[in-house]
Every structure is written in structure tokens, then in C-alpha cells.
Amino acid sequence: MAMAGNSQSISQSHPKNIIIMIGDGMGPAYTTAYRYYKENPNTEEMEQTVFDRLLVGMASTYPAKVSGLITDSAASATALSTGFKTYNGAVSVDVEKRPLQTLLQKAKSLGLSTGIAVSSQVNHATPAAFLTHNESRQNYNEIAESYINTDADVILGGGQRYFSTELIEKFTAKGYQHINEFSQLDSVTSPKVLGLFADVQLPWVIDDKEAKSLSKLTQKSLELLSQNPNGFVLLVEGSLIDWAGHSNDIATAMAEVDEFAYTIEIVEQFVRQQKDTLMLVTADHNTGGLSVGANGKYEWKPEVLHKVKASPDNIAASAIAADDWHSIVSDQLGFTPSAQEFSNLTNARMQGNKALAIALRKLIDLYSNTGWTSVGHTGLDVQVFAAGPGAKLFSGHQDNTEIAHKIFSLLPTRAFTNPSQ
Ligand SMILES: [Zn+2]
Known part of the structure; x- marks a missing residue:
């Protein structure tokens, strides 16, 4: 009995799989607004959302001192993927522009599979900071080219324009299946895959509510990455919540949050079934200074x-x-x-x-009666949501760099002797 108890506590503290989900720009006002957006007017009570259900803590997002208090997506993704603060615009390099090991790189070196599924171009700041290093997020072509060396098993999102025919050939030569239509997802039954479904970012959810793009990409990622008996680390990003926030577009933002929430529910189901998988959901920063109610009026x-x-x-x-x-x-x-x-x-x-x-x-x-204070980012702390083995580690207040340190501590302590490659 004691043995069983021990092995259970070990499996609870070291998840086999880790799924990190980032709602880009999705500060607390977005999830609050989403609760009221989703409320069923035909019932008396206020229904809980997946965010209410999974909330465990909060995180500060400020970048390295040199960039002040308001982070951009590159610096915050660097914090979440490496545990180090850096300057705005930096893709997993420190303030001296030295490369920092990322969670996905570490996982890969241990024999786990890795992947990203995002609604922006795959080489945008957030996914880039999990896969590669660059002194500037603006170096889109360099970042795309560097992906060939990441050995990532799943790369799904937008960004066709950054992947030349020659670059695609390098990927296929390395064993990647290359697809560019959602209908081709079914034909992918094993890693590796490079799926680029739009020239730059995927279409707005509000313009095609049936597409369910991010959840489809995430579901496929889970199916492919689960094939590694050693486990996997997956990054999922609801990238366009931030883009809608930058343009102060509440209708578009709520539709993006809705698809992200649906994707979280799919991952939550996976976590409940597998019991060996940690899911960690957060935002990289707040965007737009969204206000639920405005102009002195008590209504939204x-x-x-x-x-x-x-x-x-x-x-x-x-x-x-x-x-x-x-x-x-x-x-x-x-x-x-x-x-x-x-x-x-x-x-x-x-x-x-x-x-x-x-x-x-x-x-x-x-x-x-929606309000906004900025077309940029603001410095609000963001929420942290988690479920599965290790979830309790993320409760209470923490800095975004600590989230990475905690996830690093949950990775296997030794490399598997049967790496997937
Ligand atoms: Zn942004």
C-alpha cells in the first residue's frame, strides 16, 4: 500500500505530458467579459466558465528593467519559456542577447516530443520564444528558417509567406509532412508535421464560427504527440485575442476568447482522461485596457x-x-x-x-458600453489556470518567470534512454 501511495505521489508531481496554453493579451477583463458574454439569459444563475473552473493564481508580467513595466509578447513569452526576464522584442535571448534554453528545447533534449499550435503565424513572437532564439521578433524569415533545427514534432498555425519553397523542401527532407489545408489534417497520422493554413494569421473566428481552427489544430497535436511513450510538451496559443485587443474590437475579441475557451475544454478533457498530463493556462500580458462597462454607466x-x-x-x-x-x-x-x-x-x-x-x-x-484605455498593452497582472499533476504549484501570486521555473522542475530529471528520434 505504501508503495502504491509513493508511486502515485511521484506520478502526481511529475506529469508525463505538459500542455502550456497562452491567451495572448487575455487579461482578467477578457475572462470576466467572457463570463457575461456566455451567460444563458434563460437561467437564473450565472454559469461558470472554464476560466472560473480552472483558476489557481495570478502572475506579474513586467519585462527586464531596461524595458520598463509594460511587456511585449516576445519578452513575456521568453519569461514563460525560459524563466528569464528580457527586453521587449527579444525572442529567448537575455538582455546581453545570449540565447536562453527554452522549455521545448529542454523537453526535446530529454527525449520528449514537442509541438506548437497557434492562430497567428507559427513564427510569431510567442511560439518563436518557445522554439528558437532571435535578438528581434521582427526577424520573421530568420525565425522561420531556424525552425528546421528545432526538431519540433508538430508545427501548426499560419505563416505560409515566411516559408519559401526551398525551406519547405528542407522540412520535407527531414521527414516533415507539409500541409496547408485543414482538410489535410486527417491525412496526418504520425509526426512530424508542418501545417501552415494561412498566408499570415488564421481568419478571425467571428468571420467563420464553424471553422473551430485552434481546437482542431490542438486536437491533432494531442493525437500526434501522444504517440511518444516518453511524453510531450505542447504550446497552444490563442494568438488573435491580442490582435483584437490592439484594435479595441470587443466583438472580435469575444469570439477569439470563445474558441480559445473551447480549446481549453478539449485539453481539460484530455487531462481528466489521461491523469498524467498537466495543463497550464495563462496570458502573456493584458491588451487594450479593456473595461467591462464604461462612460459612468452601470451596464454592459x-x-x-x-x-x-x-x-x-x-x-x-x-x-x-x-x-x-x-x-x-x-x-x-x-x-x-x-x-x-x-x-x-x-x-x-x-x-x-x-x-x-x-x-x-x-x-x-x-x-x-465597452471601454478601452489603450491600443497597446497594459501592465495588469494576468490569471493562471491549471489542472492535472503539479497544478497546485501554480496557486497564489507568482511572477511569470516563476511559472517557467516551476514547469522546468516538473520535467523529467534524466533523459530517456529511448528518445523518440
Ligand atoms: Zn500585443
């Missing part, structure tokens, strides 16, 4: 957001292309703007797509 109206049929980007594009754009705008927004509001939209429409999209977002903010 998520029902407005449910009626918005497309991203303001897409609504603007349709409205600019059409003569009877008033009816298109009313139909796609789910409400009819007043005469004064239409006159403002007319002015914006004359300035082009971007100006009209901004005006539409402002109108959605007005009708839903």
Missing part, C-alpha cells in the same frame, strides 16, 4: 455582441464595396445606427476601410 450589454455577424474589418470591406451599404451595416451589426451615427459612418467610409472599421468598433463599444 454582451447581447449586442452576439448579434454582430462579422468582424468590423469585414463589415467595413462589404460596406465600402456596396452602394446600399446602410442596410449591410445594420444587418451585420445587428442594430440600426441613428441618422447621426450613419452620418459619422459616412465620413469614415470616405476615408477608407480602416477608418470605417474603427468607426464601427466605436459604435459597437457605444451600444455594448
